[in-house]
Amino acid sequence: MGQVSVSWVEAEAIASEYNAQQEAYKLKSEGDAGDRDCGDSGLTGPRSSCGGLQQLNKFWVVQVVARGQEDENVDGKQVTGHFKGHALPATFLIILSLWWSTRNILKYVCKKQKQTFYLGSKALFHRLELLEGTVLVGMALTGMAVHQFIPEGAHLTLFKEGQWNHLLNWHHFTMYFFFGLVGVADILCVTIRSLPSSLPKLMLSNALFVEAFIFHNHTHGWKMVEIFMHQLLGLVFFLTGLVAFMEFLLQNNVLLELLRSSLTMLQGSWFFQIDSVLYSPSWALAWKLMDSDNIMFLTICFCWHYAVSFIIIGANYAFVTWLVKSKLKSFFPSEVGLLKSVEQESEEDM
Structure with a gap:
C-alpha cells in the first residue's frame, strides 16, 4: 500500500x-x-x-506514519528557516551587547572618578556614538541583503506565482530595517545637535517592540519545540524594548543600561541555541520537536543562558573598572591617593 x-x-x-x-x-x-x-x-x-x-x-498504519513524520531527523526540509538566518543576528546581538556594556561601564566609571582625561572626554563618546550608528547601519544592511540574496532568499519579490514569497525572510528583513533606523538616529543626533539626545533610545525601544511583535506572529504551523523557543525569544525582545523605553524616560541610569546589555546578550546566545536544536549536525543526536521533555529542559537552559550573560557583563564591568583605574594611575600619579576618597563621595551621592 x-x-x-x-x-x-x-x-x-x-x-x-x-x-x-x-x-x-x-x-x-x-x-x-x-x-x-x-x-x-x-x-x-x-x-x-x-x-x-x-x-x-x-x-495503526496512520499512527505509525504520523509518528515517523514527527521523529524524522531535522534536515532543514522539515524545519522552517535556515542556519544562517539565526547565526547572523546571534553574532550581531552578542557584539552589540558587549559594545553597549563596555561603553556604558566606561562612561559610568569615568564619571564616578571625577577625573578629566581622554577616556572620559565628551569628544570620545561622541565619536563612539557616531561609530556605533555606522556599525548598526552596516549590520542592518548586511542582514537585509543576506535574507534577500542568498539562494533561499526572497530576491526582492514579495508576491510570486500567485502566492506570497518567502515571508519569513521578509520578517527578518523588516526587523533589520528597524535596527538600521536606530543607527540612522545615532548618526543624526551626533551630526545635528538640535535633535534630542534621547532619540536613539526611543528608536531602539521601537525596533525591539517591532521585533517582539513580528516574532509573536512568526511561528504559525511550526512544531512544538520550535514555537516554544521562538516564543521565549519574543518575550526577551519585549522585555528589552521595555527596558530601553525606561532608559528613554530615565536618562543615564547605568543599571538599566547594563540590564539591556544582558538581555541583548541573552537574545544572541538563544539564537545560537535555536540553531543547535533545529539545525544540529548530522553526527549529533537529533532533537524530537514534539517531545514535551525537551521543552522542560529548554526552560532550564534558557535560565542558564541568562545567568551566563550576567556573569559576562559582571566580568566586563570588573575589567573596564580596572582599566580606567590603571590609566588614572599613569595619568595622575600624584592624585592616586585621592581616588578612594572620591569613590566614597560618589557612592554616598548614589
Whole structure:
C-alpha cells in the first residue's frame, strides 16, 4: 500500500471514530455465528466486526506514519528557516551587547572618578556614538541583503506565482530595517545637535517592540519545540524594548543600561541555541520537536543562558573598572591617593 501522510489530529480522529464504532460492532457480533477472513486486512473475526478490524488496522498504519513524520531527523526540509538566518543576528546581538556594556561601564566609571582625561572626554563618546550608528547601519544592511540574496532568499519579490514569497525572510528583513533606523538616529543626533539626545533610545525601544511583535506572529504551523523557543525569544525582545523605553524616560541610569546589555546578550546566545536544536549536525543526536521533555529542559537552559550573560557583563564591568583605574594611575600619579576618597563621595551621592 502507498504511504499515508497525515497529522496526529487526523490520526486521533480515526481513533475516536473506531472507538465509537467498536461498541456497536461488539453488540452485533454477539448474534453472529462463524468467522470469516477480513480480506486485505489480513485479520480474522466475526463477520460484522470485519469493518472495525479493518478500521483498527488503518488506524495503526496512520499512527505509525504520523509518528515517523514527527521523529524524522531535522534536515532543514522539515524545519522552517535556515542556519544562517539565526547565526547572523546571534553574532550581531552578542557584539552589540558587549559594545553597549563596555561603553556604558566606561562612561559610568569615568564619571564616578571625577577625573578629566581622554577616556572620559565628551569628544570620545561622541565619536563612539557616531561609530556605533555606522556599525548598526552596516549590520542592518548586511542582514537585509543576506535574507534577500542568498539562494533561499526572497530576491526582492514579495508576491510570486500567485502566492506570497518567502515571508519569513521578509520578517527578518523588516526587523533589520528597524535596527538600521536606530543607527540612522545615532548618526543624526551626533551630526545635528538640535535633535534630542534621547532619540536613539526611543528608536531602539521601537525596533525591539517591532521585533517582539513580528516574532509573536512568526511561528504559525511550526512544531512544538520550535514555537516554544521562538516564543521565549519574543518575550526577551519585549522585555528589552521595555527596558530601553525606561532608559528613554530615565536618562543615564547605568543599571538599566547594563540590564539591556544582558538581555541583548541573552537574545544572541538563544539564537545560537535555536540553531543547535533545529539545525544540529548530522553526527549529533537529533532533537524530537514534539517531545514535551525537551521543552522542560529548554526552560532550564534558557535560565542558564541568562545567568551566563550576567556573569559576562559582571566580568566586563570588573575589567573596564580596572582599566580606567590603571590609566588614572599613569595619568595622575600624584592624585592616586585621592581616588578612594572620591569613590566614597560618589557612592554616598548614589
